[in-house]
Every structure is written in C-alpha cells, then in structure tokens.
Amino acid sequence: MLRIDIEACIGCGVCEQTCTFGAIKVEEGHAVVGDNCTLCGNCVDACEVGALSIEREERATKGNLADWSGVWVYAEYRHGRTAPVAFELLGVGRKLADERSVKLAAVLLGSNLAGQAEELIAAGADVVYRVDDPSLAHFTDDAYGNVLTDLIREHKPEIVLAGATAIGRSFIPRVATSLATGLTADCTDLAIRAEDGALLQTRPAFGGNIMATIVCPHTRPQIATVRPMVMKPLARDAARQGAIIDVKPAAARMKSRVRVIESVMEEQDQVNLCEADVVVAGGRGLDDAKGFAQIRELADVLGGAVAASRAAVDSGWIGYPHQVGQTGKTVAPKLYIACGISGAIQHLVGMQSSETIIAINKDPNAPIFDVATYGVVGDLFEIVPKLTERMRGRNAR
C-alpha cells in the first residue's frame, strides 16, 4: 500500500496534481490517500521531499529463473504471408539475444509454410520451430495457444515476443495466463536491465498520456506484445545460417473449441496504410465527410495513403481501418501530413515516429505542432486544394 510520511510531507500538493486517478489529496496540511489508489507509483516519483513510498510485499519467485534461456519471437503467418511485424521482432530480438548471449528462435505456426522459415533465418533467427499442419490453417486461440504454450514449457525461453496485432493480442494473453507469468501489451521499447538481465518493457498507457516501464520479476518467461512499425527489421541476409526444427504436436493439442466457419479478407485500400511512404491524414478540422475528399485528392497526387484521427472516424467520415493512434494503427512513413488534426496524445503515439511531419491547423496552440517538422497555421480548405493543384502540376511535368 501507499505509505505517507506525515512528518516529511509539506502539503505542497504535487502528488495531487500528478495522480491520474484523483486518489491522493492534501487535507489538513498533508497528503491523504483514497480507496481508488492503484499503486501506480506516479506520486512517489513526483514527491520532492520523499514523503511517499509504496510498501511491497514481495511475491515468491517460482522455480529458478536461470533455468530459462533464449529469446523467442512468434512469427505470425496468415493468408499466405508472414506478417511484417515478425521481421521487426527478429530485429529487436537479435539485439536482446546478443546482449544476453543467448539464441534467438522464431516460432512459425500454420499450414503450407514452405519457404517461410528460411526467410525468418535470413532476418536474424538462429532456430525456427515450425509446426506445419492442416489443423493450423486457420488461426484459433485454442490451437495456437496450446502449441505455443507447450513449446515454451519444453524449451523454457526467458523472453517471448509477439506482434501486438489482432492475433497476438488475442492468444498471447491465454498463453501467459496458462503459464502463470506476466505479459506486457503493446510495447514500444524493449531493453535489457544491466544489473540483472531483466527485460525492461516500455509501453504507453492512458491513451499514450504516460509511458510505463514494466518488468516481470518473479516468473518466466517474460512475455511482451510489441506494436507493429516500431522496431526495425535487420537487412535480409540469405547467407545467414540457422536450424529449422519441425515439431509435431499431438492432434488433441491442435483441436480448437472455436470453429472457424469462414475467414474473409476485406478489400484493402490501394495503398496499405502501414506500409506507405506517404500518409495524408485528416481530423476534426475537416468538418464533414466531404472535407475528406480533399485529403484523398492530396494523397492520390502524392501517391500516399489516407489516414484519420479518432475524431474523424468516430464522426463517421471515414472507416476504422484508416484510424491512426492508440486505438488504431501505428504508422512511421517518410512523410506524414496532418490536416485539421489537433494532435491529441492518442493520435501522436500512432504517428510520431514518422520521418517528416507536416501539420496544417488553424489553431496555433494545437499540440500537433509540438511533433511537427514543419507547421502551418492556416485554413486547410485554402491551403490543401492549392497544394494539391501545385503538386499535380509538378507530376504532369
């Protein structure tokens, strides 16, 4: 629980301002904690006189943590394609494995996987555990969860990484729960703590308003899902050597209580938002769906993809697949043009790794300008059509 040293507390109120939950208040000259304290520790860090502390009753460590070794990446494969995030995870996984002086392995589950494991080795894996079985043709939380859980139990990796995709965020919680170990969702940074080799997992919380670094101190493996488009893949090296191990799980473990009736791939945009070099995004400032036509036109002229803030999606001006931000996609294009987007932190977390950001907004105080490479204060309805026209003229030349 949160301990308040009343003698040390000077009643300055910094903790009250810091608490995201409104759980701590200054009353009668010192801080008082309420029932809704979540023990996040924000106030402890903020307190300038050291009056606050969290009393931890340490949990017992299960087994010997040193028995667990190696870094694993779940290489998501669906509809004939290994997800790009698998290669990104191998990039960061290689770094972590080298720092820990352990092997990097990939787990590849699916059906008709010819040629895929070799690509994972070229992308950095030392070992690929491959389960190529018709009963894994469709993703199910049960079958994929059972197979991965069994492999982890057998080989005891210290770290397991998966993409924070619809699939990863669905079945990895089941794996972590059945292994009775910790899971950190949606990480944007991973590092090894020098003193004890623990995995430092950093993720946005509160819609990106705060970042939290999390460890899994008493259990193994340390499991994290990682946001796509955040980590960098290694350059493909076909000369890399690695072992491919075919695994044949018992049929019962690949049976699912969830029956897949059909798997529908929906029409994607001409340009895949997450992989586009240029993204033109619109927000509340567009006023209506018609305003969005201007965004599309500029995107077309620049050969880019169209994105939107949550405000625009919630208003029904454009579909959810276009949403960028904490509850949407993360993008990191060469160029991101934000039009009429104020820049709520939830949006910023989804696009601030873009190489160049151009922001057009009528409000000079809009937070989008804090992340912009170039900012323009003005009326997008004047600027965007003119810009489109000029760029179209340039294309024609």
Place this chain on the structure above:
Amino acid sequence: MKIVVCVKQVPDAKDVRLDPNTNTLARDGVQSIMNPYDRHALEEGVRLKEQYGGTVTVLSMGPPQAGETLREAVACGADEAVLVSDRAFAGADTWATTHTLSQAIKKIGGADLILCGKQAIDGDTAQVGPGIAERLGIPYATYVKKVVTCENGAIRLQRMMDDGYDTVEMDLPALMTVVKEINEPRIPSLKGKMKAKSIAITTLNAADIGADPDQIGLKGSTTQVVRVFTPQVRGERAMLTGTVDEVVAQLVEKLESLL
C-alpha cells in the same frame, strides 16, 4: 441464458493532456466513466437477453465508487450488479485481476456467456477478457463486431482481424470481447434510471470470493511498474508563415525535396 458483463470504471482520458508547465497530467475536470468499450459489451448483453431471454449481471472490480458505474449499467438494462471490492485488490495487474474476476464469476454461480469490452482505455492491455476465459477453462473470441446467432447452446459471431474478419462458432459457456462497431449503446430509460437508484449492489470482498491471497493485488501481480514517465515530444517545429500562396510555395519546395 445467464449473461455476465464485466465493466470497469476508468478516468475519462479523452481530454487528458500533459501540462506543458509542470510536465504532469492535467487532470482537472476529468471524470470517472464506464470504460467506453464495456458500454458496447453491456448493450450487446442486453440485446442478447432481449432476443433470447435470460438475465444480465454486471460485474466490476474496483473501489466503492465503481458502484456508480454499476448503477449506470443497471439504468442501461442490466438486471443485477456485483462489485468486488477490497483494498487487497489494489495494484493488481491483469494476472491478478483475472483471478479476482474469475473467482467472482464462480461465486455468483458462473455464466453461460461473459462479455467484456475489447480493452479498457486506461490500461489498453486487452488481456483481462482472454485471461478470465482461460482461468475458467472456457473458449473465447476477441474483437467481436457482430453476433450472428446464439442458439442451441452455441454462439456464432464475426471477429475482426487485421486483414478482414473471421466468422467463428463456439459452444457455451464462452466469453467474448467486443469492439464498438458491434452496436450503438442505448441511453438509459426512465424505468432503468428508477431501478438503478433502488437496486442493491451485491458487494463481495477477497474472502467472499475465495481469492488466493498470492494471486491478488500488487503482491499477486506478475508484472511490476518500475518507472512512469511522460513521453518525449519531438522539438523540431519550423513554422512556415506568409500568405496562403507563399505558404503553399514553401510546402511544395519541402515536398519536392522529400519525395
């Protein structure tokens, strides 16, 4: 059909911003609300009850004030409300939370169908729904955007995937987490509001639900927060000024050098 909907009271983070002067979260006027995704889970539970019969129980783990959120859920159509509340639950990560909620569900006699929002807007983990299902040993589906049918002891639904959607079927008891595309939540009815005022919320503590002391709260958590900090912002920020034509000319120049 006995339907249990898990709801969480969260701070309304929508308008929370960093205070540039103090570099802390400006939380003035930030209200506690029902997690928006849970609102859709509740609505779907109430619709299923209306179509197929049964009862809807809303369940929340949280401090006593989370009772307000449960009353709101009753106003929107839930029949019963259960609050699991104990200081011993504070600091729980998703592992500890799923132990508490699954114990509470067992305590109230189980459920045929459990609904959760896809994630809570404060933690954004999306782990609690699948974790509850695993602890109860029942199948689940995440990111559900449509319930097709719920008949003969099975539920058929559409779940969103990154490249489209899957139609899947599972036998009850089962759990699902829903996205907001699934429905448009109703506003409370007058009758619902009256009921919300008078309903007695069942409150259970750690002992009531037979919680394992090693699996609850901060102590029972598998993960530990070691640092909380504010995200770095980029500080390049070159403002382009002038008339519209001048600004456009500068933008064209920048774009030409970039593309």
